[in-house]
Amino acid sequence: AQSVSQHNHHVILSEAASLELGCNYSYGGTVNLFWYVQYPGQHLQLLLKYFSGDPLVKGIKGFEAEFIKSKFSFNLRKPSVQWSDTAEYFCAVNAANRDDKIIFGKGTRLHILP
Amino acid sequence: DTAVSQTPKYLVTQMGNDKSIKCEQNLGHDTMYWYKQDSKKFLKIMFSYNNKELIINETVPNRFSPKSPDKAHLNLHINSLELGDSAVYFCASQQTGQGVFSYNEQFFGPGTRLTVL
Numbered sequence: 139a140q141s142v143s144q145h146n147h148h149v150i151l152s153e154a155a156s157l158e159l160g161c162n163y164s165y166g167g168t169v170n171l172f173w174y175v176q177y178p179g180q181h182l183q184l185l186l187k188y189f190s191g192d193p194l195v196k197g198i199k200g201f202e203a204e205f206i207k208s209k210f211s212f213n214l215r216k217p218s219v220q221w222s223d224t225a226e227y228f229c230a231v232n233a234a235n236r237d238d239k240i241i242f243g244k245g246t247r248l249h250i251l252p
Numbered sequence: 253d254t255a256v257s258q259t260p261k262y263l264v265t266q267m268g269n270d271k272s273i274k275c276e277q278n279l280g281h282d283t284m285y286w287y288k289q290d291s292k293k294f295l296k297i298m299f300s301y302n303n304k305e306l307i308i309n310e311t312v313p314n315r316f317s318p319k320s321p322d323k324a325h326l327n328l329h330i331n332s333l334e335l336g337d338s339a340v341y342f343c344a345s346q347q348t349g350q351g352v353f354s355y356n357e358q359f360f361g362p363g364t365r366l367t368v369l
Binding site (some may be wrong): 172176182184230242 | 285289295297360364
């Protein structure tokens, strides 16, 4: 069965700091990978996704994520965070080429101090 | 203890039928959501309820009607099911916070796989 681990439950950074949120998954086959973001008071939105091709994926608002197959990881990065990046971030995975449910990580709460 | 539960987990039905999916949360949260995992595997918001009041109603056919009998439940009723309704539907709950820095984790249900034949 697939599972997703987000090791950082709560991250606090100052503006302009660099960000990396960890995500590891367990599944032996080919996967689709996602990062979703939920801003305060809002619903979940797609930040970026990886299906195939270049393992370095660029998303909205300056975010990127790198798929490292050997490490079963899909870490989210941003070189310089802003106060408006304060949100909850969810990593998710599902088996590629199969009609499977998305499996979510527990989320990482990111607090950016102005 | 299951925080957010959905029933049924699997639902197979014929076109034209009416069906309901139930969601219950035992976390005391005041906000609940329905999301649809579409054919491209993306999760899309459908509805959001806060304290039994509809907050978000995205562009969803009016065959879909959410019902929140109380804060702990948000059910999704679908009339006249169509082939394109086949998908996985996720329920989620959250306690809304006060102020910019106050928000809480969103908890997801296990999903309901709906197959329309």
